Amino acid sequence: MKAEASAPIRLLLVDDHPVVRAGLAALVGGRDGLEVVAEAGDAEEAVSKARAYAPDVVLMDLNLGDGPGGVETTARLRALEPPPAVLVLTTYDTESDILRALEAGAGGYLLKDAPPDELFAGIRAVSRGETVLAPSVAATLVRRTASPGPVVTEREVEVLELLADGLGNKELARELLVSEATVKSHLSHIYAKLGVDTRAGAVAAAIEQRIIRR
Incomplete structure (x- = not known):
């Protein structure tokens, strides 16, 4: 008897650049086991689409134009019931961005120059409740933890x-x-x-x- 195929991981793409969303949709949507169910260009649309489509994972950019950014949007998404997992996908790797995103409830933090296979693996990992960090992001957190000096608030x-x-x-x-x-x-x-x-x-x-x- 043939084993029943598992349901695909449902994704919401949040980025204020339509071209970037289209590229991500083409990249991720063509991968077995992943399904893009909705896209959003700002915070309000992201929360609305998350309520409507109940994605398993949200791919979140940090810069969402003039309105609330990815950190604030992540916190709002994580307050939904049930809360989707959030994987930050951004160009920014500063300490303040990383810490604020993780404190807001993001389950992972990858950079936009990540290889596709790293992105696919990250999506699957956060959907299982695991934490995913780009190597440079992990190094930043290690440096902060190991630093003997006072931490900037x-x-x-x-x-x-x-x-x-x-x-x-x-x-x-x-x-x-x-x-x-x-x-x-x-x-x-x-x-x-x-x-x-x-x-x-x-x-x-x-x-x-x-x-x-x-």
């Missing part, structure tokens, strides 16, 4: 990203909804953690250590 990462955009103390205070004294306190902590004494030095160190992306 999420709020400090936000300050660093605004510093990299060229904001002064008054603008930082306005953007963060805090006082200038609080901004100066954040900067003091950041300088100490990164071993620098200037704003430019902090930005350069954060980029070099892949704490922020530029």
